[in-house]
Amino acid sequence: MIVTIKDVAERAGVSPKTVSRVLNNETHVRPQLRETVLRVIEELNYKPNMFARGLSSARSYLIGLFIYDPYWSGYATDIQLGALRRCRELGYHLVIEPIDPHIEGAAEQVVDSVAGLRLDGVILPPPLCTFEPLLARIEEMGMAYVRISPGQDMDRSALVEIDEYAAAHEMTRHLIELGHRDIGFVEGIPTHAAAARRYAGFKTAMAEAGLTVNPDWVLPGMFTFQTGFAAADELLSRKGPLPTALFCANDDMALGAVSAARKHGLEAPADLSIVGFDDAPAARFSWPPITTMRQPVSDMVASAVDMLVDPKYRRDAGKDGGKPAPRLQLPFALVQRQSAATP
Amino acid sequence: MIVTIKDVAERAGVSPKTVSRVLNNETHVRPQLRETVLRVIEELNYKPNMFARGLSSARSYLIGLFIYDPYWSGYATDIQLGALRRCRELGYHLVIEPIDPHIEGAAEQVVDSVAGLRLDGVILPPPLCTFEPLLARIEEMGMAYVRISPGQDMDRSALVEIDEYAAAHEMTRHLIELGHRDIGFVEGIPTHAAAARRYAGFKTAMAEAGLTVNPDWVLPGMFTFQTGFAAADELLSRKGPLPTALFCANDDMALGAVSAARKHGLEAPADLSIVGFDDAPAARFSWPPITTMRQPVSDMVASAVDMLVDPKYRRDAGKDGGKPAPRLQLPFALVQRQSAATP
DNA sequence: TTGAAAGCGCTAACAC
């Protein structure tokens, strides 16, 4: 009923070890023999048992993706898709584990619970990539991991990112070139280091253009629709002068801001230009479509998978303090849509 | 370095088998011995190796969730959360596998690729729960599976659902009681059987109230923001008479419809009542918040996990043609928010 | 370039 490596070996007239060699693309197999084995594998529809494999070798063909995203923004969506896609391409499987940093001991518990899975590595997107208890436990267990856009501790582990600072700088330039001088900013989660770098890029671009940042127009946000809504709602409720443009640190908040503006009888971009960051799916389909900064999130996570699969990151690699942790920077791109225009 | 069952056994002064018994909550272990073993496990921070376990037993402690949701609606979000949560509670892990039904052979390929994982079962949410090639392959492989809201083939396998028909009926009644007589409907994906049952519930409720369904006001949709937007956009562009309420077969489309209405200078609910279905997270936070029908999606999937973990659904259970496939129906609830009012 | 033997860490089956 269930086909094992022995069945394949018998039918192909070779030893199990030879089949194993073919399976793992090892060298030292006569091309002709390899062909035969491959054919038999096909014929018998043989699928190697991952458990037997994992038990006797150092690899599990399993990658972990740790997430915390209670509001399931478009960002988290892309993260998953990228990981899923590349895992599929490489013959790996993805194990997703949510972790709530606010729950005492949650991180440790999750890491322990996957310890038995012998994951080949784990991927840490924001905000978990800067969650210290989690990092500590992962390192303690000797697991390989790659962080996505941590924005700090750059030499601590492999990471993939975009230049958040430069991207925010470019977005701000875009607003300024459109003719805006009074620009507000809705910040992201304070503990998310990338959020700080976006704000830094904004501030620098303003200063370089000889513009001052009005502190009253810098609002707190948590990267969610509601906090974007709340920030804009609060801003637009005031008596004083208002900015002509609002730079939200991500798309979900920009969407919320558009909604809040509407509540105040204001339309984007006619009455207020609103831009986001990330290029989440919803930014494309909302009304108006949101001008944003595209981050190749899927590609970033796919690269993270690549790093984990690469032999030198595997858990049996051993630390060679020599090499610095690899740091991959992917390109970003301004996506002009209809939520921003001349004031 | 790595703690095995033998280490625990030695330290506790028992045999490995006894440790195994404790691990698996088997009977026939003296309470006192059990205590000792548990303490040693704790002390040594022992984590059973899933591979060894899976290799020698029939269980993998792995559940598969197959999804197809290119637009990552709120529905898919809840599906995942429910599965993740219950798996965590039961000590299982979730392996997520996307399948695109439009790609020739994709289903077969995915099922083959997880064959080596010996999943304890797979969960099939819409629209995959009615995708024949997938079902066929899963059955061929002898895998246990539970479908979510398939709406057809009710005796084919275990399933979890709500009474879509009754729910849509109730929502329509709500609109009618609000005073609406001219009600439009935006349909869901045609191949999604549950979508048809929602429409049926709508039609019956209308008929029962002596109201006619204007076929011009029944628009096609695909359960996405864009198709909801497009449907409403098209409807509102017409010269003729317009409905006073629009029942969208899910929340994402309702959100799109709200957006389209706005494009035409119409506000919900003042100018047009718009309701959805599902109670997706976004329905709560949009402006206006969407009146919708709550489906306990998370609980439904959690129940599906329970079914799969239950011994009698495990892959070593064997088919006993006697028992009918279990069918679990969970309660729904009307959630009145601000997108619907009297005409 | 190939194969034989010895486990990997756990649990099933069977003793005691």
Add this chain to the structure above:
DNA sequence: GTGTTAGCGCTTTCAA
């Protein structure tokens, strides 16, 4: 109630 024995299906030695 508890322990012993024998694998699960693969990969790793190491020998040929």
